[in-house]
Amino acid sequence: MKKKELLLGDEAIALGAINAGITGVYAYPGTPSTEITEYIQNSPVARERKIFCRWCTNEKTAMETALGVSYVGGRSIVCMKHVGMNVAADPFVNGAMAGAGGGLIVIVADDPSMHSSQGEQDTRFYGKFAFVPILEPSNQQEAYDMMEYGFRLSEERDIPVLMRVTTRMAHSRAVVEYEDVQAEARPMAFPKDPSSWILLPANSRRKYPKLIENYKGLEDVAAHSSYNRYFEGDDHSMGIIASGIGYNYLRENVGEDCRYPILKISQYPLPKALVCKMAAECKKILVIEEGQPFIEEQVAGVLPHETIVAGRLTGDLPRTGELNPDSVRAALGLEPHKLFAPAENVVPRPPALCQGCGHRDLYNALNEALAVYPDHKVFSDIGCYTLGALPPFWAINSCIDMGASITMAKGASDAGFFPAVAVIGDSTFAHSGITGLLDVANCNANVVVIISDNVTTGMTGGQDSAATGKLEQICMAVGIAPEHVNVVVPLPKNMEQIKELINREIAYNGPSVIISRRECIQTAKRHAAARKTNN
Amino acid sequence: MKKDIILAGVGGQGILSIATVIGHAAIKENLYIKQAEVHGMSQRGGDVQSNLRISSEPIASDLIARGCADLIISLEPMEALRYLPFLAEEGWIVTNTTPFVNIPNYPDSEKLIAELKALPHVIMLDVDAIAKDAGSPRSSNIALLGACSSLLDIESEKLEAGIREIFARKGDAVVESNLAAFRAGRAAANR
Structure with a gap:
């Protein structure tokens, strides 16, 4: 019997990880990622199963500890905010080269518009840089489901998986349906190839071409993944690629029956085959993505010049800051809603140190x-x-x-x-x-x-x-x-x-x-x- | 049924508890819900808001579009006005009238109240006083929920059940105190 619960995106990820049989969560607090670890710390099931959930000293120690779990065959997650990835980049990039024994999912929460951050860097670039698959859920249910999926992908393809969420995914609640059953923790197992985790130059030179070859296979997986979907449409004057949370803003404006073809992206590497299908039938492609123009740059680089690619780089969507239903509405060329003018008697109220601090x-x-x-x-x-x-x-x-x-x-x-x-x-x-x-x-x-x-x-x-x-x-x-x-x-x-x-x-x-x-x-x-x- | 609600206030005033109660009640009604919250830096005495969307149909966006909010519920009068461009033409504002002054350039409160009064659909109440008179001085947020409850299209009994559920772990006294604040707020708004 399925259970239903109103969960933050962060909590859905945490629950998905617990139910997928992790042995530990490794993290340093950082908005908007903190609630993933806190959910596990407060979960009676996690306590009963003795899932490790104490805070780590920083993101680098967190990432390395999870590599150790993976080496001996266990499943674990690493969680951080986007700038935490800069700290953890060394073990992340080189860990990808080593591979994965037990499934490893690195969850990074980006903060476009910088609600609680010093920058708006887009973690998907790290995923591409390290040649790892990326999952980018559009809703809380996907976030939950992607945990078991991600662990399997990690184990089958011998590679850590990156999950990228953004503030509005991490800190928004919706109902999640799930089976209240926990997978058994995996038995201890060591890498089949004993040299694969020893990144001496001689070993690395052997592994690097394999990493790149593996990445090609992962693109094929993404092309057939149920998280990426091509919706046909009759009006070929435009096609729309929408990823992650951007897909929701699109649907908010066009509803379920859209006249334009839509390609929903929630898994990378970007499947070129699906992009080319759209380019073959549409004159123009609008790219709606939260964060930096990651897809847009790739699409513009792949397609012949006669296809117009529009998005954040062309000014159809704002170059910086979060997307919202209004900016996406304008990019679609729809009539804006009628508004009250901004009030006169309003001034900014910035955060401040607490009284008595x-x-x-x-x-x-x-x-x-x-x-x-x-x-x-x-x-x-x-x-x-x-x-x-x-x-x-x-x-x-x-x-x-x-x-x-x-x-x-x-x-x-x-x-x-x-x-x-x-x-x-x-x-x-x-x-x-x-x-x-x-x-x-x-x-x-x-x-x-x-x-x-x-x-x-x-x-x-x-x-x-x-x-x-x-x-x-x-x-x-x-x-x-x-x-x-x-x-x-x-x-x-x-x-x-x-x-x-x-x-x-x-x-x-x-x-x-x-x-x-x-x-x-x-x-x-x-x-x-x-x-x-x-x- | 569809209600797009912006909850507004200052960090620490308790807008998320209002959202949680409505969320519990909406689940009981088998409605779809999306609720975007603000955590982190701005919670330190800054302006905070939550976008709460409930509907009988699936909901796409976590954020409410400008000009589309059916309701702005605010624990602070200036914070109610901050989100005015999000309010639909026929939408309502239900706000506390007690200002929370933690900045040096807070606007003149008479002008502020006059600007609110000039809007077509506004309910203004001193929910701090209402909660205090009901013997629940710490529950002004729930008094405000009571005040807007008739605009939510959710039965009061279900909202009260939500209050019982979310405050249960704090003991019977806290539950009763919040129920008293809720009923006082509801009665005040109906007067």
């Missing part, structure tokens, strides 16, 4: 301490504390990627800048700051690193932080002198003490770390409520 007190102290240096700069990082760039603080001057605060401050110091100050969160420090701090220590660089420790991964909703309870030991172990590893509590009453410490460490010619530690007020509230319930 420790980051606020730290920035107040830091701003006062640095006021004596007229051109001071503070290199910072990714997390809630990045909001310190906004008024009333204006406290930081950079935010590039996870960990860049420490290394950029070192670079500035190397180039003669003083005082070089970095502000990084505790989870970001664990993720990608430790190696940078090792560089700082080894070079005795004149850098003050402030770890704003809220004892959690705050921005994504309060997940465990890998270095909690170990920050001082880590800093000393990489070579920061113990007298220059200090802890303060960011509260208004401690302002003078914090300012004094910052000034002292700036005056010291060498590396130092100040840990500004107070629990995130959101998690503190939750912990207090939990204690109340338990007592």
